Amino acid sequence: MRGLLPFLGQRMLFILPQLFGILLVSFFLIKSIPGDPAVLMLGPTATGDAVAALRTKLGLDHALPMQFWYFLVDLVHGDLGTSWQTTRPVLEDLLQRFPATLELVTFGLLLAILVGVPFGVASASHERGWLGRIANAYGLTAGALPDFWLALVLIFVFYTILQVVPAPLGRIDFAVLPPPTVTGFLTVDSLLAGDWAAFASAASHLCLPVLTLGLVNAGPILKMTQSTVERMLHSDYSRYEVLSGLPRGMVVRHALRNALPSIITIISVLYGYLLGGAVLVEIVFSWGGAGQYAVQGVLNSDIYPVLGFVLLSAIFSLFVYLAVDILYFAIDPRIGR
Amino acid sequence: MPEAEATTGAIAETGRTSRLATLLQVARARPRFALGYVIVLAAVLAGALAPLVAPYSPVEANPAEFLQPPSAQHWLGTDAVGMDIFSRVIYAPRIDLAIAVAGTLLSAVVGCLIGAWVGYHSRGGGLRGWLAYLVMRAADVMQAFPVFVFAIALVASLGQSVQTVVLAIAFVNIPIYLRLMRSQVMTIREMRYVEASLVAGLSDARTIARHVMPNAMGPALAQLSVNVGWSILLTAGLSFVGAGVRSPTPEWGSMIASGFQNVVTGEWWPSVFPGLALAVTVFGFSLIGSSVELFADPVKMRRLTRDLAARRRERAA
Numbered sequence: 120m121r122g123l124l125p126f127l128g129q130r131m132l133f134i135l136p137q138l139f140g141i142l143l144v145s146f147f148l149i150k151s152i153p154g155d156p157a158v159l160m161l162g163p164t165a166t167g168d169a170v171a172a173l174r175t176k177l178g179l180d181h182a183l184p185m186q187f188w189y190f191l192v193d194l195v196h197g198d199l200g201t202s203w204q205t206t207r208p209v210l211e212d213l214l215q216r217f218p219a220t221l222e223l224v225t226f227g228l229l230l231a232i233l234v235g236v237p238f239g240v241a242s243a244s245h246e247r248g249w250l251g252r253i254a255n256a257y258g259l260t261a262g263a264l265p266d267f268w269l270a271l272v273l274i275f276v277f278y279t280i281l282q283v284v285p286a287p288l289g290r291i292d293f294a295v296l297p298p299p300t301v302t303g304f305l306t307v308d309s310l311l312a313g314d315w316a317a318f319a320s321a322a323s324h325l326c327l328p329v330l331t332l333g334l335v336n337a338g339p340i341l342k343m344t345q346s347t348v349e350r351m352l353h354s355d356y357s358r359y360e361v362l363s364g365l366p367r368g369m370v371v372r373h374a375l376r377n378a379l380p381s382i383i384t385i386i387s388v389l390y391g392y393l394l395g396g397a398v399l400v401e402i403v404f405s406w407g408g409a410g411q412y413a414v415q416g417v418l419n420s421d422i423y424p425v426l427g428f429v430l431l432s433a434i435f436s437l438f439v440y441l442a443v444d445i446l447y448f449a450i451d452p453r454i455g456r
Numbered sequence: 457m458p459e460a461e462a463t464t465g466a467i468a469e470t471g472r473t474s475r476l477a478t479l480l481q482v483a484r485a486r487p488r489f490a491l492g493y494v495i496v497l498a499a500v501l502a503g504a505l506a507p508l509v510a511p512y513s514p515v516e517a518n519p520a521e522f523l524q525p526p527s528a529q530h531w532l533g534t535d536a537v538g539m540d541i542f543s544r545v546i547y548a549p550r551i552d553l554a555i556a557v558a559g560t561l562l563s564a565v566v567g568c569l570i571g572a573w574v575g576y577h578s579r580g581g582g583l584r585g586w587l588a589y590l591v592m593r594a595a596d597v598m599q600a601f602p603v604f605v606f607a608i609a610l611v612a613s614l615g616q617s618v619q620t621v622v623l624a625i626a627f628v629n630i631p632i633y634l635r636l637m638r639s640q641v642m643t644i645r646e647m648r649y650v651e652a653s654l655v656a657g658l659s660d661a662r663t664i665a666r667h668v669m670p671n672a673m674g675p676a677l678a679q680l681s682v683n684v685g686w687s688i689l690l691t692a693g694l695s696f697v698g699a700g701v702r703s704p705t706p707e708w709g710s711m712i713a714s715g716f717q718n719v720v721t722g723e724w725w726p727s728v729f730p731g732l733a734l735a736v737t738v739f740g741f742s743l744i745g746s747s748v749e750l751f752a753d754p755v756k757m758r759r760l761t762r763d764l765a766a767r768r769r770e771r772a773a
Contacts, residue, residue, distance in 0.1 A: 140597035148606075151613040259746065263739035265689055267696050268712050268731030271719045279722050287720070395602025399693055403716070410605070414697055417608045425605065433600050 127441065134437055138430065142194075145429045146187050146422070154420035155179070160203045190426070199430075200423030204415065209427040213409060217431060218303020219290060220401065220408035223328055224393040225304075230333025231340055232386060238337070239344025239382075243352060244371045254341060261338025267399035270331040274403070277327060284326050287404045295320045328404045332397060336389055343385040347378035379450055387443040391436030395428075478761070479751065485764050489750075492743025499737045503549030512540035514547040514706040523723050533725035535715060539704065541726060545733050547706040552734070555618060555701075556687035559625030560680060566626065567633025568676055572664050574634065575641025575672075592638075595631040603628050607690060608699040621700050625687045632683070633676050640672035647671075678748045685741030692734055708734040 157173040158165065174180050178189055193200065199209040242254030270287075277284045290305055291297055298309040298317050306325065309317035351357060351374035360370045398410030409428055416424035483490040506514070511531075518538035526533040532541040574591050577584040598606075610624040644650060645668065653663045692709025694700030701707040703714055708730040715726025750756055 136593075137596060137600060140593070141600050144597060145601070145609070148609050148613055152609065153613075153615070259739060259742050260735075262742055263685065263735050265692055265696075265709075265712070265731060265734055265738075267693065268727065268734065271712065271716060271727050271731070272724075275719050275722075275724050275728075279720060279724075392603070395605050398604055399696055402697060410602070413602075413605050414608060414699075417605065417612055418697075418699065425609070429602065429605065432602050436600065 126444070130441065130444070138433060141429060141433050142191075142426060143187070145426055146190065147183065149417065149420075149422045149425050150183055150186075152417070152420055156203055156420050156422070159420055194430075199427040202416070202421055202424045204419055204421050204424070209423045212412060212424065213427050213431055215303070216407060216409040216412050219305075219406060220394060220397060220410055222290075222304040222306065223325070223401070223406060223408060224332065224390065224397050226325060226329045227332025227397070228336060228386065228390055228393065230329055231336040231389070234333060234337035235340030236344050236382065239341040240348055240371060240375055242341075243345045243348035243374075244367070254345060258338050258342045258345065261335055261341070264335055265399075266331055266335045266397075267403050269335060270327065270400050270403040273327050273331060285320070285323055287327065289405050289407060290321060290324050291317065292320045292324075324404075328400050328406065331400050332393065336393070339385055339389065340382065344378065344382050347381040348374050351375075351377045376450075380447055383443055383446055383450075387439045390439050391432070394432040394435060478757075481764060482747065482751065482757075482760065485760065486747070486750075488743055489747035492740045492745075492747060495736060495740025496744060499549045499553060499733075499740065502546040503553060506543075506547045506550065510540075510543035510546055512543045514543045515539070515704045517704070523718065523726070525723075526725055532729045533723075535711070535726040536718060541711070541729055544706040544711060545708070545730050548708045548711070548730065548733065549737070551618065551701055551705060551707045552688050552691055552709075552737070555622050555625065555691045556684050559622045559687050559691075560629060560683045562622065562626035563629035564633050564676060564680060564683075567630040568637045568669070568673070570630070571634040571637025572641050572669055572672065575638035576645055576660070576664055576668065578638065578642055579645075591634075595634055598628075599631050603690075604693065607694060608697065611694060611699050616699065616702065618701060621691060621694060624694070625690055628690075629683060629687070632679065636675045636679060637672060640675060641668055644668050644671050674752060678745075678752050681741050681748060682745035685738040685745070688734065688738050688741070 155170075155174075157170045157177060157179060161169055161173060171180075178186060181189070190200065197210070199213070201207065202209050202212055205212055238254045238257065242251040245251045274287050278286060285292060295317050296314075297305060298312040298314050301308050301311055305321035306318060309315075309321055348371070352371070354374075357370055357374055360373065395410050395413070397408070398414050400406070401408040401411045402414075409431070413425050413428035416422065416428070483493075502509070512518075516539065518534070520538065521530070521534050522536055522538040524530050524534040524538075530540050530542065532545060534540055535544075570591065574588040577588045578592075579585070580588075607624045607628050610627060611620050614620040614623060641664075650663060650667055653667050654660075658666070688708075691700060692707070692712070695702075695707050695709030696713045698713070701710055703710050711730035712727045712734075715723070715728075715730075718724075719727045750760070
């Protein structure tokens, strides 16, 4: 593990300028959206004086670069600003909503891995068989499906017709008391509290959105697994193993192990992407997640929720990438030893 | 006849037939690729011929006939305000395809030009090398954004219209082409013929345009088709949250969104049909994309033509 620490240090060195760049761009982008928050907050009947007073209070009367500077100063003190829509500090809002999105995305991605990797391996090792054909067709179809549409179709089938899942309204039944917050994942928290009613409700609300995300995102994972494992199986060491008479299963297992870095990379990219990318599915299921919060912010000139979300998801992606780099060290003996 | 076919197969194997002939061979051996071209052609034709084919106006509401299920009068039913869904579904490619194709082409042109310039100057020092470095870091920042939130913010800040959706899609796609082109150009820049062109007295710009770009375009071109499909999804997604094309303009995403509440109560047709049209079209573009990918991969092509020739010989025997 000798090369790991300097590598991580170098990585950290690049993160700060990048985060700064992301904040800078999003700040000026959101500020350039027409619409004055002060006017929006007070409504159409407000007097000019009231609007001016509120603008001063919010710091909107300063020049844009000054406003950005104040935002940065507050940020360093752990203050992400206040959302005028929820009238609560953005940090509080996000701490509540981020786990909601994370729970959805994590389970969705787990399902996608469970579908994508075995299918991909199977289709790579039986290129010309029916399994290969099905996997090929699935890979192409899954990439073409709009997730928000698939969500609607699933709702129609499983809620409207079969009535086996609850209505697509949030994360838990209104009648069920949510468990005390520990991780923010309702399923995990209810298990920790030993509250089976809450767990059943949360799990049943998770079913359809997780199924949607899982089915759609299994596509890219399947394709990546298939193409990398296929390449590994055509490589010299695999041919040598076949010639030496090793069992087929073992050859495939070795090929998969060598394909793992690419598969882990695509999974990590999807993880980061889905935090914001799952927003359409969140909207369909009224999930109340972080992505939905940010989109509402953009559509209503509410800048701080957007900045907070962009910052948090960028940091999250960076951590995922870091974890992936550490994983590489663990699985690939050629790196850093 | 079988003998003649076996010969063409053998010729293709040595790579002497024309590219078109090989492409036709591939299409015959892998019918799903042909399907991709058929689907996209059908979508384009539907959009082009919509005024002739559509039985109703795509934007006129008829409140007397709201939420009619599919029938002989309304093939795909009507939506909540009584607009004919079939007419709207076949008009929609005019908007969806136009936006996706325009956005993708724009991003490809801009991304490739910047990418070529950056790649050409990347290893150089001085002001240009520094500028190239800066462009790459800007691309890093752009790609670190949550794509969807970024696109919505762009549309919102530029004002909601078809043109701004095109711009937003072009903008979020630029880094893809920029990176592809840069890495290509960085390899080609070291080639002898580039050196020769410079020694012969051609300017940097002319060398890039005449000798570097044409040789570096391959991967970017292969990306185009898949990217169009992806842009259609993004366009529809933007309309779905209300940040894209506005109703009553016929557009698949906003049609799905407007039928959203009806699906929950059991009227599935206002959302399901436009979504199906959207999914099939994107599917067609990804098929074309994978045919181009296969066509551009010499190893896989060789394996395929060899298999084809073997199969023909078998049949002939």
